[in-house]
Amino acid sequence: MQKFTVLTGLAAPLDRANVDTDQLIPKQFLKRVEREGFGQYLFYNWRFKPDGSPDLGFVLNQPRYQGATILLAGENFGSGSSREHAPWALLDYGFRVVVAPSFADIFRNNASKIGLLLVEMDGQLMREWLQRAQANEGYRITVDLARQEMLGSDGFACVFKIDPFHKRRLLEGLDDIGLTLERQAEIKAYEESHQEPWQAVAHGLTPRE
Amino acid sequence: MSTLLDKIWRSHLVRSQAGQPDLLYADRHLVHEVTSPQAFAGLRAAGRQVRRTDLTYAVVDHIVPTDNRAEPLADAVADAQLKALRANCAEFGVALLDTTDPRQGVIHVCMPELGLILPGQTVFCGDSHTATHGAFGALAFGVGTSEVEHLLATQTLPQDRPRTMAVRVGGALGPGVSAKDLILAIIGRLGVAGGTGHVIEYLGKAVTALSMEGRMTMCNMSVECGAKAGMVAPDETTISWLRGRPYAPQGGDFERAAAWWRTLPSDPGSRYDREVSLDATAIGPQVTWGTNPGQVAEITGAAPDPAGLAGEQERASALRALDYMALKPGVPFRDVAVDCVFIGSCTNGRLEDLRAAAAVVGARKVSPGVRALVVPGSGQVKAQAEAEGLDRVFKEAGFEWRLPGCSMCLAMNPDVLEAGERCASTSNRNFEDRQGRGGRTHLVSPASAAAAAVTGRLSDPRQLI
Ligand code: SF4
Numbered sequence: 001m002q003k004f005t006v007l008t009g010l011a012a013p014l015d016r017a018n019v020d021t022d023q024l025i026p027k028q029f030l031k032r033v034e035r036e037g038f039g040q041y042l043f044y045n046w047r048f049k050p051d052g053s054p055d056l057g058f059v060l061n062q063p064r065y066q067g068a069t070i071l072l073a074g075e076n077f078g079s080g081s082s083r084e085h086a087p088w089a090l091l092d093y094g095f096r097v098v099v100a101p102s103f104a105d106i107f108r109n110n111a112s113k114i115g116l117l118l119v120e121m122d123g124q125l126m127r128e129w130l131q132r133a134q135a136n137e138g139y140r141i142t143v144d145l146a147r148q149e150m151l152g153s154d155g156f157a158c159v160f161k162i163d164p165f166h167k168r169r170l171l172e173g174l175d176d177i178g179l180t181l182e183r184q185a186e187i188k189a190y191e192e193s194h195q196e197p198w199q200a201v202a203h204g205l206t207p208r209e
Numbered sequence: 210m211s212t213l214l215d216k217i218w219r220s221h222l223v224r225s226q227a228g229q230p231d232l233l234y235a236d237r238h239l240v241h242e243v244t245s246p247q248a249f250a251g252l253r254a255a256g257r258q259v260r261r262t263d264l265t266y267a268v269v270d271h272i273v274p275t276d277n278r279a280e281p282l283a284d285a286v287a288d289a290q291l292k293a294l295r296a297n298c299a300e301f302g303v304a305l306l307d308t309t310d311p312r313q314g315v316i317h318v319c320m321p322e323l324g325l326i327l328p329g330q331t332v333f334c335g336d337s338h339t340a341t342h343g344a345f346g347a348l349a350f351g352v353g354t355s356e357v358e359h360l361l362a363t364q365t366l367p368q369d370r371p372r373t374m375a376v377r378v379g380g381a382l383g384p385g386v387s388a389k390d391l392i393l394a395i396i397g398r399l400g401v402a403g404g405t406g407h408v409i410e411y412l413g414k415a416v417t418a419l420s421m422e423g424r425m426t427m428c429n430m431s432v433e434c435g436a437k438a439g440m441v442a443p444d445e446t447t448i449s450w451l452r453g454r455p456y457a458p459q460g461g462d463f464e465r466a467a468a469w470w471r472t473l474p475s476d477p478g479s480r481y482d483r484e485v486s487l488d489a490t491a492i493g494p495q496v497t498w499g500t501n502p503g504q505v506a507e508i509t510g511a512a513p514d515p516a517g518l519a520g521e522q523e524r525a526s527a528l529r530a531l532d533y534m535a536l537k538p539g540v541p542f543r544d545v546a547v548d549c550v551f552i553g554s555c556t557n558g559r560l561e562d563l564r565a566a567a568a569v570v571g572a573r574k575v576s577p578g579v580r581a582l583v584v585p586g587s588g589q590v591k592a593q594a595e596a597e598g599l600d601r602v603f604k605e606a607g608f609e610w611r612l613p614g615c616s617m618c619l620a621m622n623p624d625v626l627e628a629g630e631r632c633a634s635t636s637n638r639n640f641e642d643r644q645g646r647g648g649r650t651h652l653v654s655p656a657s658a659a660a661a662a663v664t665g666r667l668s669d670p671r672q673l674i
Contacts, residue, residue, distance in 0.1 A: 016529075017522045018401055018501050022640040027621045031272060031286040033246035033293045035354075045642050050628065075522065076402035079435060079501070080640060082244065082337040084353035105405060105437050106337055106351055113355035163369075165229050176355070177255075180363045183224055183232065187260075187365060190223045190234055198327070198458035198466055199236065200263040204304035205312075205323075205456075 002115030003173035007096050008142040009069030011133040011152075014059060019073060020080035021107065025089045038085050039092030064137050072130050073100040075123070078107025087111040097143050099150070101126050112166055113176060117145065119160045132156055145171060212475040213442050214373055214408050217348045221331050223365055230367040236330035237342075238360045240267035240303065241316050242294040243621070244335030248358035249297040259301045260364045266325060267298050268306040270315045271621050275584050275611035278308050283623070301361070314587020314613040317341040317429065317555035321421075322589055324454025328443035328470040333360055338555050338637065339438075340431045344424035345451075346443035346473050348408070351432065371437045372482040374407040378415040380490035385671035387565060388423035389557055389635065389654035391415065392430040393495035393505045395487065401503035404436030407483065410475065411441050415489035421450040422561040429556045430637050433502040442474035496542055496667055497639045497652040499530030504639075506542075508657060508669050514538035533641055534649050535629075542667040545651075549632040550581040550662040551644070552655055553611075554618040557635035558586025562655040563594050566635075567602040569659035569670050575607035576665030582609045582624065584616040608662065620644045633661035 029041040046058045054061050060068070071090065077100040078086060087110045090098065098111070099119040111118050121129065132152055133139045140153040145167060151157045168174070180187075211219075224232040238261075245267070252259070259265055272287040282288040291308070298305040306313045313319060317338050326332055332342045332349035335357040342349035352366065360366060376395060382388075396403075409431050411424075419427065424441045431439025441447075448467050451457045458466045494508040504527065506513065515527035515538065531538060536545065552558075552566050563585065575581045583603045585591035591613055594600055600610045617624040618636040626632055626648025635658045639650040653661065656670035663673070 017526050020501070020638075020640045022619075022638070022643050026642060026646075027619050030243050030621065031284070031290045033250070033290055035247040035250070045646055050646060076405070076435065079401060080337065080638065082335055082339075082351035082353050084244070084247075084335075084355060087353075102402060102405065104402070104435055106353060106432075109356065110353035113353065176367060177257075177359050177362050180232065180359065180365055180367065183365075186224050186232075187234075187363060191364075194220075194234070196466070197462050200261075201266075201304075201325070201456055204262070204302075205266060205306060206304075 001113065001169070001173050001175055004096065004115055004117045004145055004170045006142065006144045007069060008140055009096070010065065010067055011070040011072055011139050011141045012060060012065040012068035013072045013130045013133045015074055015130050017074040018076045018079055021078060021083050021086040022080055024078065024086035025083065030083060030085055035088060036092060038089035039094065042089040042093040067094065069094055070097045070099065070141050070143065071095045072133055073098055075101040077103050079104040082106045084110045087114055087116045091116050099126070099129060112169070115170060115173065117143065117170060119143065119150070121160060125158055128156065210476040210479050212373055212479045212481065213346060213410055213440060213473055214348065216473055217329055217331065218370060220329070230369045232365050233331055233368050235333050235360055235364050235366060236264060237326060237332040238265045238364070239316050239320055239332065239334035239339070240265060240357070241271060241336060242269050242290050243271045244354050245297065245357055246290065246293045247354050248361055249301065251358040252301070252361055257362045259303060259361045262302040264364060265303050265361065266320060267294060267303050268313055268316050268319060269294055269308060271615045271619065273308055273614040274622050275614045275616045275624060278612065287622070311588040311592070314590065315555045315558055315615055318558055318586030318590065319588070321345065321425065322454070322587060324451055324457030327451065327457065327466065328447060329473050333366060337432045338429050341425050341429040341555055343428035343431065343438050343440035344421060345447055346440060346470065348438060348440065350438040371408045372406050374404060374409045374436070374483040374485065375481040376409050376411050377413040377484065377486045378411065378489050379413050379486065380415055380488045381418060382415055382489045382492065385656055385674055386492060386494055387654045387656060388419050388426040390492055390495045391489060392427045393497065393502065393652065394492045396430065396434045396502050397495070397505040398487065399434040399485065401433065401501045402435040404431065404434040407436050409436045409439045410481070411439060416441060417444060420561060421446060422559045425559070426556055430502065433637060443470045494654060494657050494669055494671065496657065498534065498536060499527060500533055500639055500641050502637065502639060502652060504530055508542050508653070508667060511539050511541045512536040545667045546631070546665055547579060547633045547661050547667065548630040549626060550579060550658050551584070551617040551632055551634040551636065552582065552658050553584030553586065553616055554636040555586065556637040557655050558584060558590065560590050560593050562635065563590070563599050566655040566659035567599045569656050569673050570602055570606045570663060573606060573663040575662050579662055579665050581607065581662040582611060582617060584611040585613050587613045606663070617644050633658045633667060
């Protein structure tokens with residue numbers, strides 16, 4: 001997994017609640033079997049008109065937000081489906097951090113597996129950040145994970161909370177599968193002590209008479 | 210005192226260490242074509258195997274056309290995804306219900322009907338509607354592709370323990386009111402993020418009175434209020450539904466398993482982090498008016514006036530939603546004409562759902578100009594419905610009778626709404642563009658969908674039965 005330590009970058013405000021995964025990455029792009037290249041489809045139906053031309057009214061299409069790496073968002077961000085293509089698309093587009101008052105559970109899990117930092121920000125403070133990013137062109141924020149701190153280019157700052165284990169995983173870029181495979185013996189012991197005859201379907205799903 | 214969730218969690222702990230997520234064992238890992246290719250590629254790149262091919266089952270459902278399955282599929286990218294699943298399952302030894310298998314269907318319909326999902330199990334799948342399987346008193350939730358890879362490689366999942374919520378539903382649902390209406394009303398009450406971080410246990414008379422199909426419909430949509438999972442404790446309804454299913458335990462094993470299942474319900478007096486109560490008797494048929502499932506109202510009512518809603522975010526999102534849905538505040542739902550009706554999906558693609566819809570259709574005809582689709586949830590549902598003659602009721606009325614798959618629930622296959630088209634749909638998400646770019650989705654029950662098909666407008670099915 002990609003590490004996350006400190007990042008200073010341009011912040012883009014997407015001031016909407018309940019941004020769902022169908023918006024983050026519409027289903028027609030889920031047929032690809034690769035993991036890369038989803039950035040071009042991020043917010044596709046908002047970024048592009050039906051004829052394929054960019055919709056200049058959409059915030060991420062504005063010249064001042066090009067190259068943004070920090071997304072400031074509304075509550076319940078990432079609701080809906082389990083598609084990991086949503087955080088893949090955010091990361092591939094260039095975002096490394098999403099700041100929002102709350103995130104949907106599966107989206108949060110998915111982001112945590114690929115090194116996309118989600119910062120949960122109290123609603124009042126969130127308003128502040130959104131307003132500052134809207135009011136000041138070129139507004140940049142430094143996100144320091146070790147110190148759990150956000151510092152804006154105008155000096156506005158705050159701390160944020162994060163689960164300590166998750167923080168360590170991000171700082172060190174730890175791979176979950178690698179960590180779990182160190183626990184082979186425990187998994188085996190569990191399997192040996194839980195052998196109900198109906199548990200396994202050993203013959204695959206060949207039809208039973 | 211332990212809840213159902215406590216009991217399942219405890220019995221699946223491979224490892225628990227303070228300061229780290231618990232490591233849970235997976236009894237069932239279900240796999241489909243959309244969220245698995247990158248996970249298999251990850252395994253391959255790391256030289257890893259699937260740890261338990263006997264606990265891992267795959268099916269192709271999202272992208273399959275429901276009219277013509279001749280290969281190559283007309284959509285070349287979808288065709289490649291289908292072939293990737295086939296190749297991955299063959300390479301890693303995973304059982305696959307392929308397009309030609311009579312048991313194929315939407316993953317959350319066909320796996321339970323085979324008896325593969327049992328009370329007390331943990332069930333994971335790269336799909337948010339995995340919550341469906343909580344209907345059996347299993348702990349079931351959706352995961353992302355990295356977690357799919359983790360499950361394939363280790364048969365375990367690191368997870369923080371969720372909070373618990375009890376949703377108690379007293380009273381009884383009236384005629385023409387279904388589990389779908391009940392869960393929509395619950396989501397309306399809790400809001401689309403009201404369940405975040407929680408596993409919901411549904412309790413109370415109106416819940417235990419539901420069939421397994423109804424319980425699946427309810428648990429399925431738990432994720433639409435943000436909950437991690439929904440569950441209903443196993444009881445005699447569960448046990449008799451499972452008896453005799455091909456992959457359920459057989460003979461003496463079944464009785465032994467059932468004896469254990471009966472110990473699973475939450476102990477009386479168990480405590481939950483949050484409790485909510487509702488009266489089913491007060492609930493009528495529901496319809497969503499907005500672009501998330503929490504934007505819902507009684508079908509006898511009207512589109513709301515955003516000005517009357519509490520909270521700035523709520524108002525802004527209602528305004529946006531009504532604009533997208535092309536609904537004027539205050540317009541009665543019965544005046545809203547539909548272009549399309551979709552009956553199917555993992556929420557409402559089961560036999561009971563098709564029966565409820567057919568009962569409303571009766572000898573009526575689909576309203577002129579309305580395109581109406583029935584997509585059975587699985588091959589078995591389709592066969593049973595045909596044996597009962599339901600297909601004839603639908604076809605004679607002017608519905609299209611399709612092959613099983615996800616179809617217009619998310620429109621990844623060729624079943625898509627045109628921009629501006631309005632659809633009464635028995636599926637689970639009314640997000641913008643979900644059923645096709647610019648398409649407008651009203652979530653309803655199967656009976657209400659059938660009522661919309663024959664009247665050409667959003668309609669209260671109780672007036673037709
Ligand atoms: S029917 Fe719809 S919700 Fe269910 S698995 Fe298929 S696409 Fe997902």
